[in-house]
Amino acid sequence: MTCTITAFERSPDGGKGLARDTRVRWALEEAGQPYQVRLVSFAGMKEPAHLALHPFGQIPTYEEGDLALFETGAIVFHIAERHAGLLPEEANARARAIAWMFAALNTVEPPILDLVTVRIIEGDKPWSRERLPLVVDRIRARLDQLSARLGDADWLDGAFSAGDLLMVSVLLRLRMSGILDDYPTLAAYVARGEARPAYARAFAAQLAVNAPVTG
Template sequence: MTPTITAFERSPDRGQGLARDMRVRWALEEVGQPYDVRFVSFRALKQAAHRARNPFGQIPTYEDGDLVLFESGAIVFHIAQQHAGLLPDDPESRLRALAWMFAATGTVDPPIMERSMVALFERDKPWFEERLRVVDERVRKRLDELSARLGDADWLDGGFSAADLLMVHVLLRLRSSGLLDAFPRVAAYVARGEARPAYQRAFAAQRAVFTAHAGG
C-alpha cells in the first residue's frame, strides 16, 4: 500500500520547508517510497477526524493500512525500520542512531523551538531582548556541544542516517537567525543535509503546496 501523510493546507512557514511533515517527506524520499498527502486546514486539525489520528491536533500523521502514527520522530523511525538506508545494520550502531534521533527531537529541538516562539509571539513585549538573549545562550550551548561532537566528520555517527535527517531539519529553523554563523562545522553539516537529492525532492514537494496556494 501507499502510505498517506498529513500536511498543512496552508503552512505557516510560507514554503520554507520547516513544517514537520518535511521530515517524513524527506525520509520517504530517501528510501524511495511513494506516498500520498492529505492536506488539512487549521480548523480541520482540531476536529474529531484528525484528532483520531493525532490526539494533539498536529501534523504530520502517517497511515499505512491499519497503522496510524503521529509524532515526526516516531514516523521517521518506522520508515527507517521498514526500509534499508536510514539505519545501520549493526545493532549497536543502530542503537546509537536511535539515541541521536532522541537527541535531535528531545535535546536540540526544544530550545530552538522556544527561540522561534519568542521571536514570533513576544517581540512586542518589554522583556523581549532579555528573553531572547537567554534563549540564544541555550541554543548556542547546544550548537557548541554538537560542533564538538561532529568534529571533522560528515555525519553524527558513521554514514548518513535517520538521526542526521532529524538533526538537520531541527537545525534548519536557525537558518535566518544568524546563530549558525559562529559554528561553521554545524553550518556545513546542515548544508550537506540540504544538498542531498532526497531533501531537494521533499523540499520541492512541500514548497509546491505554498506556491499553489499563493498563486490562488
C-alpha cells in the same frame, strides 16, 4: 501499500521546508517509498476526524493500512525501521543512530523552538527582551557541544542516518536567525543534508503546495 501523510494546506513557513511534514517526506524519499499527501486546513486540524489521528490537532500524521501514527519522531523511526537506508544494520551503530534521533528532538530542538516563541509569540511581552539572551545562550551551548562532537566528519556517526535527518531538520530552523553562520562546521553539515537528492525532492514537494497562485 502506499502510506498517506498529512500536511498543512497552507504552511506557516510558506514552503521553506520547516514544517514537520518535510521531515517525514524526506525520510520516505530516502527510503524510496511512495506516499500520498492529504492537505489539512488549520480549522480541519481541530475537527474530530483529524483529532482521531492526532489527539493534539497537529501535523503530520501517517496512515498505512490499519496503522495510524502521530509525532514526527515516531513516524520517522517507523519508516527507518521498516525500510533500508536510514538505520545501520549493525546493532550498536543502529542504537547510536537512534540515540541521535532522540538528541535532535529532545536536546537540541527545545531551545531552538524557545527562540521562535520569545521572538514571535512572546515578542510583545515585557519579559521577552530579558529572556532572549538567555535562550540564545542555551542554543549556543548546544551548538558548541554538537560542533565539537561532529568535528570534521560528514555525519554524526559514520554513514548518514535518521539521526542526521532529524538533526539537520532541527538546525535548519536556525538559518533565519543568523546563529548558524557562527558555526561553519554545522553550517556545512546542514548544507550536506540539503544537498541530498531525497531532501531536494521532499523540499520541492512541500514548496509546491505553498507556491503562490498566479493568474
